[in-house]
Amino acid sequence: MNLFNDINTVYFLGIGGIGMSALARLFNHQGLRVAGYDRTPSEITRQLLNEGILVHYEDLGSEISSIVSSPGKTLVVYTPAVPAEHKELDWLKQNKFTIVKRARILGILCSQYQCLAVAGTHGKTTVSTMAATIMSGSSKKCGAILGGISKNFHSNLVLPDNDIKWMITEADEFDRSFLQLSPDIAVITSIDADHLDIYSTVDQIIYSFNEFIGKIRPEGTLLINEKISGKVETQEVKTYTYSLNGNSDFKTENLRLDEVNRCYSFQLCTPGGKTAEITMQYPGLINVENAVAAGAAAWLAGTGLHELRVGIESYLGVKRRFDIRYRGRNTIYIDDYAHHPEELKAFITSVRKLFPAQKITGIFQPHLYTRTRDFADEFASSLDLLDTVLILPIYAARENPIEGVSSAILAEKMKNADHHIVEKSAIMKFIKENPTRVLLTMGAGDIDLLSDEIIETIKHEEKA
Structure with missing residues (x-):
């Protein structure tokens, strides 16, 4: 079964999740029949219903047969958060449906484009969403599958046009999901101890990030926060560093805070010495560093400095991020x-x-x-x-x-x-x-x- 060419229905177990709902929207836009289960109603599931996607909140078990198509025409997508004893999941397995983790679906989708993937235990949602804002308004254009609701796009999905070359996505370290991606540009914002139910030690987390770096395509590029560049192995890949104000390839100069609107202005410096003068409307010093990362990633993808400045200055943020x-x-x-x-x-x-x-x-x-x-x-x-x-x-x-x-x-x-x-x-x-x-x-x-x-x-x- 060709995962995408032979199906007419995509069924999501956990459709209300931020990453799952973005994929549901993408398949719905492509004209496929999309439905899914989630435990509780939410703003996201209400929006999906308004978009014509069928959502229910009870574990229907075998009754799910009235919603899904035949096994050969239905793709079932799930996340590790779905318990093994879930009755719908059990029935779908028994009836030989094709059941695939979300991470694999994301990897297949992104393999059809040049991929810009943002990894890191913190900051990846803001950086990926900001990069999408920059590139979608530039000559490069992009689609994006995001881990938050962008205030610029009012969605966690930036629909790819037929002629786009770039797809931007988050590369999630949970359950080692990011190892399904093979990016052209990989960004790593941070590496801290987390998900110790998956990684028992920090060394295991670092090992997994090294595996992710190894997935970068030939001739691809790694952009990494200068503070953590010594934690991982970068010898085999072309690498750039970024920081707020360190001795890195991308950084800020003349950083200043407007005491009236509480936002920052700065010069974003690129390799070779060219700079862009930027005044952000999105607050927070941590988001200046995120802007450096997003701007650097977009620049490495071929975005011009003027387009970069316009994109960062127009960035409105993500729901639930500052x-x-x-x-x-x-x-x-x-x-x-x-x-x-x-x-x-x-x-x-x-x-x-x-x-x-x-x-x-x-x-x-x-x-x-x-x-x-x-x-x-x-x-x-x-x-x-x-x-x-x-x-x-x-x-x-x-x-x-x-x-x-x-x-x-x-x-x-x-x-x-x-x-x-x-x-x-x-x-x-x-x-x-x-x-x-x-x-x-x-x-x-x-x-x-x-x-x-x-x-x-x-x-x-x-x-x-």
Whole structure:
């Protein structure tokens, strides 16, 4: 069976995931019948329904036969997050359907283009989305399969035109998915300990990134953050480095912060000395470094400096990545996907640089019992950068509870005296009774579902 030529139906197990939904949209745009299962309704599944994609939320088992076509005409796509005992998955296996991991499908799709793949334990969503913004508005053009909802495209998919040559995607290290890609340009933003349920040691993570580097196509290019260039083996591939202000191939000069709009201006320096003068409208010092990476990747793909500048300056951001949800008279509220200690540290530090004299309150929802257990000390250290901290119960996601692991282990290790373990139901009352200049929500679970209510609570208090 040719995976794409012989099918009329694509069925997704876990269709509401950010990566799965992008592929669902792509196949739907190509005229195939697309349907899928997810555990719970979400904004993404509601959008998919509006786009004509059939979504259901019950494990139908054999009843799925009324939705899928024959085994020879249906492609089933799943992620490692789908449990092995899932009844639909079991029925599809028994009936000899072609069942393929999302990572393999992504690899096949990207092999049809020149591929720009952004890897790294942190930063890949912002860098890939920014690179897509730059290149889609340039003479190079591109399609993109993204890990977040771009505010420029209002989607996690940039539809490829018939004449495009480049496809941009995230290269996810979870479950070693990125080893299905063979990029022409590979970007590595960061390598930190994470996913220790998959990689038992940091050395195993580094080994996997070295394998990813080995997947770069002949005559391809590696772009790597200067801070981690010594961690991996780059001798066999043409390599460029980038940094905020280091001794690297791509970097910034004359970096300055506008005290009025709280955004940065800088010169982006390229090899050979040519520069682009850039004023970002997307805030955060960490995002200046991300802009250097995205600009460098686009430049290596052939984008001109003027196009690069226009693209970065027009970049509006990604939902849940340094996402300023509300800017009021007394309070600014920012939501972020940060769920790893290094991400929290980078996010909070960037916010602190924008508001150095202001009180900052953070609401954090830990993600995964294993991650909370494995990085408890590091989480506590990062959360201590805040003035006041509210810690929600752990969001389990794909895991079962682990005895002795709860949000309390973070609180016990924190040195900041003003921290509280709270349920979601207590948050609005806390916001009303404890005014703050800067409010942050952080986490990869469902904490973002509180955002609208938080905004309404802040507005009500500002009117009072």
